[in-house]
Amino acid sequence: MIVLVIGATGKTGRAVTRALASHGIAVRAAVRSADRQNTAYAAGAQSISVVDLESGAGLAEGVDGVDGVYHVAPNVHPDEAAIADRVATAAASAGVRRFVFHSVLHPDDASMPHHLRKAEAERQVRAALPGATVLRPAAYHQNLVDAARSGRLAVPYSLDSPFTNVDLDDVAEVAALVLTRHGHEGVTYELAGPEALSVRDQAVVATDVLGHRVTAEHVSLESWATGPGSNLPEQARAHLLAMFTAYDRHGLVGEGDTLHRLLGREPRTWADLLRAAAP
Numbered sequence: 359m360i361v362l363v364i365g366a367t368g369k370t371g372r373a374v375t376r377a378l379a380s381h382g383i384a385v386r387a388a389v390r391s392a393d394r395q396n397t398a399y400a401a402g403a404q405s406i407s408v409v410d411l412e413s414g415a416g417l418a419e420g421v422d423g424v425d426g427v428y429h430v431a432p433n434v435h436p437d438e439a440a441i442a443d444r445v446a447t448a449a450a451s452a453g454v455r456r457f458v459f460h461s462v463l464h465p466d467d468a469s470m471p472h473h474l475r476k477a478e479a480e481r482q483v484r485a486a487l488p489g490a491t492v493l494r495p496a497a498y499h500q501n502l503v504d505a506a507r508s509g510r511l512a513v514p515y516s517l518d519s520p521f522t523n524v525d526l527d528d529v530a531e532v533a534a535l536v537l538t539r540h541g542h543e544g545v546t547y548e549l550a551g552p553e554a555l556s557v558r559d560q561a562v563v564a565t566d567v568l569g570h571r572v573t574a575e576h577v578s579l580e581s582w583a584t585g586p587g588s589n590l591p592e593q594a595r596a597h598l599l600a601m602f603t604a605y606d607r608h609g610l611v612g613e614g615d616t617l618h619r620l621l622g623r624e625p626r627t628w629a630d631l632l633r634a635a636a637p
């Protein structure tokens with residue numbers, strides 16, 4: 359079996375490539391530029407296809423002869439729905455048997471414009487390929503591991519909002535499963551982690567597991583926008599600020615049973631991740 363992984367050089371695409379390679383599946387990595395091919399090979403890809411998702415250049419060659427496509431959209435991209443349409447239409451024209459779209463938890467949440475783009479992208483995928491599988495993962499535990507190791511979890515939203523964060527490698531394991539086994543065609547799965555923790559809770563767990571003090575600190579939206587968010591395109595910055603405001607109000611919580619059932623084991627917790635990351 360050959361699977362084309364779109365976004366293969368990113369955080370998600372590399373995890374999915376590693377999971378597929380560990381199951382003996384040949385990964386053709388779609389990379390934006392040949393300069394990035396070593397990143398994809400290091401994750402376990404067997405071949406490379408240069409694809410520009412914005413223009414569609416290279417897409418027909420990328421999907422040619424593959425059995426499956428795993429579509430990971432560029433992060434907070436303004437044309438995400440058009441990109442999804444382009445990728446799914448190319449896969450349908452090439453007769454690709456399995457197609458999985460990597461969406462997000464609660465894509466219909468109107469308080470987050472980039473989530474609504476995921477909802478529209480899901481509709482584009484389903485229109486082209488009714489048998490596609492959609493995964494809706496919660497935020498990844500991995501987003502905060504480096505910050506925990508550095509001793510400071512600083513976020514521009516309430517330290518008490520609840521999150522059912524998920525291990526990206528568990529999500530990648532499910533990606534490999536739905537690409538390689540029957541019975542997941544046309545289905546949408548919400549993939550949330552097994553526990554609801556606030557950032558304050560995460561700091562307490564990290565202090566315990568890592569053996570050094572980890573603080574939880576609230577930073578203002580303004581200091582995020584003029585600091586870490588300052589180099590982003592204006593629309594991406596605005597949409598991430600909207601996401602932080604939504605997180606401030608209600609966090610991001612989903613149900614964990616589906617992930618548990620699909621994995622056939624307990625999903626990994628925040629403490630499990632930190633134990634693996636501890637020096």
Ligand SMILES: NC(=O)c1ccc[n+]([C@@H]2O[C@H](COP(=O)([O-])OP(=O)(O)OC[C@H]3O[C@@H](n4cnc5c(N)ncnc54)[C@H](OP(=O)(O)O)[C@@H]3O)[C@@H](O)[C@H]2O)c1
Pocket residue numbers: 364365366367368369370371389390391394409410411412430431432433434460461462463495496497498501
């Ligand atoms: N982070 C989370 O907690 C989370 C949770 C649920 C869902 N998601 C979703 O997962 C997706 C991926 O997130 P990520 O954190 O893995 O993103 P990422 O690390 O930024 O990776 C994005 C990938 O897209 C590629 N790309 C960007 N523009 C492209 C273009 N024009 N043509 C071809 N390739 C292009 C990038 O290539 P380069 O390497 O060349 O830049 C990279 O491989 C996003 O859609 C996000 O909404 C994320």
